[in-house]
Amino acid sequence: MKCVRVILTGVNRIMTVAACGALLFAVACGGSSGSSPTPAPTPTPTGSNVQAITVNAGPAGNYANGAFTSVTVCVPGTSICQTIDGVLVDTGSSGLRLLSPLTVSLPQQKASDGNPVVECFPFLTAYTWGPVQTADVEIAGEKASSTPIQVISLDFPTPTACADFGPSGETLPDLGANGILGVGSFPQDCGGACATTGPSNPELYYECPASGCVVAAEGLAQQVQNPVVLFSTDNNGVIIELPAVSGPETTLSGSLIFGIGTQSNNGLDGATVYSVDDYGNFITTYQKTAYNQSFIDSGSNGLYFLDSSTTGIPVCSDANYFYCPSATQNLSATNEGSTGSPSGTVSFSVANADDLFNDNPNANVFGQLAGPNSLIGFDWGLPFFYGRHVYTAIYGQSTPGGTGPYWAY
């Protein structure tokens, strides 16, 4: 397939072919954060479970509160690889999605009848459309062999039903990232529903013969996978460690650590375990009202909660998706496991977003950036991770803190 849309100005990608070993070693040794325990160095890169992450402007140069890292994809079973930087670390989704074009030519996943499998994946702000391809996904010293990933491209015409989700996320300006590394609570992006035929199928997966794309049932193992569950070890979850911030900063360095309680550097270490329900939510209580569709998500770029009429905090006149209080608000809420316990108080601050951006034009790290989230309750985005070690345990995976899914911090 030829790519019909290859205009990606300003794309900053590190591309390597067959030089993955050396690069991986460099990446694996680059990660540490100021406030967290330095992970024990391992004798070989293959033993490493620590990946450096950086909060910065990202490859589009204008992202606020995005944690980026690099990911290497290889033709399965070969050393033909490409390393892509500027990939957003997202605990709110599962699966690796990369913007085309890739320099490496990955095998197309095919249905049993030989037709290519293509996915329409709805994110909140935009959907991603593109073929499911298979790659050995290498991050730090970990490797997920023959992993279905999504390559975001318009090589196949977007079906009407996909475009009907709304705005598309097909370009660097749309995504602000070269890809999304979904390391969230679930092993696959869709799950059982997409494996069914008939009206219960949510119509995310398609088969695309030359005659056009049709909705298809896709088995669990063939769906786009959270690469972590396919690692041979350290495969039950991830930890994100980022240092605390006192004010807006240009960059912030931290770590994405694979596994929970599988190595000396990823124990629960006294963190409180909050169970997560089958939909990926837990409970946040604010001013005596419990919101049971609340969640923690490194891929959300602020603290999003409730609305002006509930909080009394005005939104910005020029951007009604951010809060603009006249003075910084110091607030607290209580997080609870989806079963109602345990519970713990979270203190957080909401600054004036206009002031944050205008007074700090070069900053990309904003611990007090917040906005409304009218229907859901609390969306604890990346600022929640600053100064914490946040554990995301994967559904059905056993850990020293119990079986996933859960969040712990």
Place this chain on the structure above:
Amino acid sequence: MKERQIFQCPGGATKLVLQAAILSAAMLMFALPSFAGLGEDVSSVQADQAYMQGKLQVTLAQAYTVHEIQAPTGIVVREYVLTSGKVFAVAWQGPWPPDMRQILANYFGQYQQAAQMQVNSHPGRRPLVIEQPGLVVQSGGHMRSFAGRAYIPEMLPQGVSPEAIR
């Protein structure tokens, strides 16, 4: 191509054939009247129900009725209908978003344009808030858990808060 079967609408003799996916993008412009939802007549709720292959339940409130469609996908769409018969608001919830073109009907273009502009003016992944003259859309959530609402502010019945739409 995706094919829609022919559905019998409960309580009515109308048969609907929705073959939206078969239409080309250009043809779709002319197919808009077959969509239902926001701003449309109450009779269009049945088109949404058929499209979603869902169960319909109607409840009465003081100034409006709520037509709730439960789809086998787990997606629930509620359409808020004035006594005059117009859909003034829709709300949705489920593991995935609903077909936004279907439920926003003629407001879909406005929604899509506003959402795209917002993404490009402040890159970053966050809940969507669109507040324009004539259209409010709010949505939030994440993979496997989405919720949102859309309404026409000018059509909200007196004394009805947007909070009631959920």
